Amino acid sequence: MAHSEKFQSNLSRIIKVDDASPLGDTKDFRPRLWSSKQQLFNLLKIESPISDSDNLNDYQHIKYKSDQKICASGDMYNNLFVVYSGFLKTSWSDMNGNEKILSFPMRGDVIGLDGIGRNEYQNDVVAISDVELIIIPNKKINQYENDDILLQSKLLHILCNELINSQKIEYIIGALPAEARVAKFLLSLGQKYHQLGFSGKSFNLRMTRNDIGSYLGLTLETVSRTLSEFNKVGLVTVDQKYICIHDTERLKQLRRITPVRKKLIDN
Amino acid sequence: MAHSEKFQSNLSRIIKVDDASPLGDTKDFRPRLWSSKQQLFNLLKIESPISDSDNLNDYQHIKYKSDQKICASGDMYNNLFVVYSGFLKTSWSDMNGNEKILSFPMRGDVIGLDGIGRNEYQNDVVAISDVELIIIPNKKINQYENDDILLQSKLLHILCNELINSQKIEYIIGALPAEARVAKFLLSLGQKYHQLGFSGKSFNLRMTRNDIGSYLGLTLETVSRTLSEFNKVGLVTVDQKYICIHDTERLKQLRRITPVRKKLIDN
DNA sequence: CGGCCCGTTGATATGACTCAAATAAGGTGG
DNA sequence: CCACCTTATTTGAGTCATATCAACGGGCCG
Numbered sequence: 001m002a003h004s005e006k007f008q009s010n011l012s013r014i015i016k017v018d019d020a021s022p023l024g025d026t027k028d029f030r031p032r033l034w035s036s037k038q039q040l041f042n043l044l045k046i047e048s049p050i051s052d053s054d055n056l057n058d059y060q061h062i063k064y065k066s067d068q069k070i071c072a073s074g075d076m077y078n079n080l081f082v083v084y085s086g087f088l089k090t091s092w093s094d095m096n097g098n099e100k101i102l103s104f105p106m107r108g109d110v111i112g113l114d115g116i117g118r119n120e121y122q123n124d125v126v127a128i129s130d131v132e133l134i135i136i137p138n139k140k141i142n143q144y145e146n147d148d149i150l151l152q153s154k155l156l157h158i159l160c161n162e163l164i165n166s167q168k169i170e171y172i173i174g175a176l177p178a179e180a181r182v183a184k185f186l187l188s189l190g191q192k193y194h195q196l197g198f199s200g201k202s203f204n205l206r207m208t209r210n211d212i213g214s215y216l217g218l219t220l221e222t223v224s225r226t227l228s229e230f231n232k233v234g235l236v237t238v239d240q241k242y243i244c245i246h247d248t249e250r251l252k253q254l255r256r257i258t259p260v261r262k263k264l265i266d267n
Numbered sequence: 268m269a270h271s272e273k274f275q276s277n278l279s280r281i282i283k284v285d286d287a288s289p290l291g292d293t294k295d296f297r298p299r300l301w302s303s304k305q306q307l308f309n310l311l312k313i314e315s316p317i318s319d320s321d322n323l324n325d326y327q328h329i330k331y332k333s334d335q336k337i338c339a340s341g342d343m344y345n346n347l348f349v350v351y352s353g354f355l356k357t358s359w360s361d362m363n364g365n366e367k368i369l370s371f372p373m374r375g376d377v378i379g380l381d382g383i384g385r386n387e388y389q390n391d392v393v394a395i396s397d398v399e400l401i402i403i404p405n406k407k408i409n410q411y412e413n414d415d416i417l418l419q420s421k422l423l424h425i426l427c428n429e430l431i432n433s434q435k436i437e438y439i440i441g442a443l444p445a446e447a448r449v450a451k452f453l454l455s456l457g458q459k460y461h462q463l464g465f466s467g468k469s470f471n472l473r474m475t476r477n478d479i480g481s482y483l484g485l486t487l488e489t490v491s492r493t494l495s496e497f498n499k500v501g502l503v504t505v506d507q508k509y510i511c512i513h514d515t516e517r518l519k520q521l522r523r524i525t526p527v528r529k530k531l532i533d534n
Numbered sequence: 535c536g537g538c539c540c541g542t543t544g545a546t547a548t549g550a551c552t553c554a555a556a557t558a559a560g561g562t563g564g
Numbered sequence: 565c566c567a568c569c570t571t572a573t574t575t576g577a578g579t580c581a582t583a584t585c586a587a588c589g590g591g592c593c594g
Contacts, residue, residue, distance in 0.1 A: 174484025217441025
């Protein structure tokens with residue numbers, strides 16, 4: 001109950017900022033920037049050279065401010081988005097409004113794939129920083145010519161990897177204790193930053209403890225305590241949003257820290 | 268530890284039956300039956316009429332006995348399979364061999380989608396009854412002509428729905444108490460049977476309590492106790508593998524049964 | 535018959551949640 | 565720039581749900 005109320009207030013805070021969706025009504029939207037197909041393919045790591053060398057700026061960008069909603073469950077599926085910059089969160093809510101955070105997209109990630117199956121988005125997507133997205137109109141994905149086939153194929157691969165990732169998270173949530181869940185979360189975040197060219201060892205968390213908890217199936221208090229524990233034993237330096245990973249290997253192996261109590265009793 | 272050992276013994280029991288995979292070496296495999304494209308499309312609920320009316324029996328069937336392995340993590344991705352009859356389970360194992368059950372495919376379900384992303388299957392698939400599968404060679408999915416486009420499009424939709432389903436399970440495992448998890452499991456199984464033309468109210472569980480527990484992030488004891496509770500309060504009749512759902516609505520709403528203790532203390 | 539799973543049930547331990555309070559950080563308006 | 569309000573975070577104490585450990589019965593198969 002209290003849990004549910006927190007989510008509600010959180011939701012209303014987000015909604016008040018901007019509820020107008022620019023999707024499907026592009027003439028009202030004044031674009032800031034465009035990307036060429038080549039730039040888009042680089043971002044998505046599609047390796048093939050562009051065939052027609054038509055380096056027109058075909059792909060429109062769109063900017064959102066922090067806390068703005070990009071799309072909501074039930075909205076009609078018109079576009080996919082590729083994150084050009086900034087950070088977001090995606091979530092799914094059941095009929096009672098209980099929210100579960102599903103992912104934290106960042107540069108290079110694709111948003112909106114959940115809309116494909118039923119032509120309606122199933123998840124909510126909210127910016128947690130100022131963001132810039134590249135729009136891929138879904139009609140692009142239904143064309144069967146030239147580079148569009150590469151795009152389709154890549155999207156299929158991305159979707160497949162998203163499924164595998166979600167299944168790993170099923171395992172993490174279902175089978176691992178709190179310490180291991182938080183450890184895996186920090187490691188995967190670090191890895192993502194690393195792939196973007198950062199160190200991967202030290203970074204800032206862009207999301208709240210509450211969102212991390214929802215993502216990992218824990219309460220915010222447990223997340224906070226676990227991070228404090230990591231900090232205390234020197235695995236990780238934690239200072240509010242700032243994270244610095246000191247011992248990647250131990251974090252990877254970790255299931256539970258200091259299983260000392262039982263041993264003390266045994267002695 | 269004990270958990271891990273159980274899975275290990277379970278695994279070895281499965282492996283001993285038949286470890287030879289007929290994939291990629293079709294000339295050694297003596298087919299039992301073939302399906303036409305029309306039959307396959309019916310099974311997958313692809314609605315369009317077949318264009319060329321080539322009702323050749325293009326699609327090979329393959330049979331497995333209970334406990335046989337269909338494919339394993341790391342195997343090369345050559346085929347998708349559509350379940351023609353029987354029941355299976357899919358699972359993912361981490362580097363320490365801890366197994367997490369991911370799904371229980373049955374008639375009409377597609378197996379092997381996890382191989383698309385990296386050209387290697389990521390999950391293990393095992394028959395939990397005698398099964399008959401229809402083979403879709405993955406080269407079919409890379410062709411861009413006629414009905415194959417319909418097939419591709421359908422597979423994209425199926426993959427998308429699998430992702431959404433996995434995310435729902437993330438929520439179920441991460442946020443709901445044991446009673447609600449088991450309730451949702453029974454309901455979703457019932458719904459699947461219903462879609463196949465059965466009542467959906469009464470059916471047999473094909474999987475063990477251990478597998479249900481792994482699927483839901485619970486121990487087998489908790490699953491057993493929860494089912495016994497449901498039986499006791501009359502929500503569901505449970506007799507070993509046999510299930511009969513009496514009150515679908517209460518099962519849907521249920522988060523926890525008999526929250527009586529707190530109230531008694533309050534009075 | 536004997537061994538092996540599978541399932542049930544009970545007793546106990548414990549990890550994570552709940553509730554609560556205090557502190558810190560961030561944004562807003564005067 | 566400061567005061568104020570809101571939200572985020574930390575930490576503690578107590579409780580509860582589920583895991584763990586253990587014993588037993590039943591069905592199946594060699």
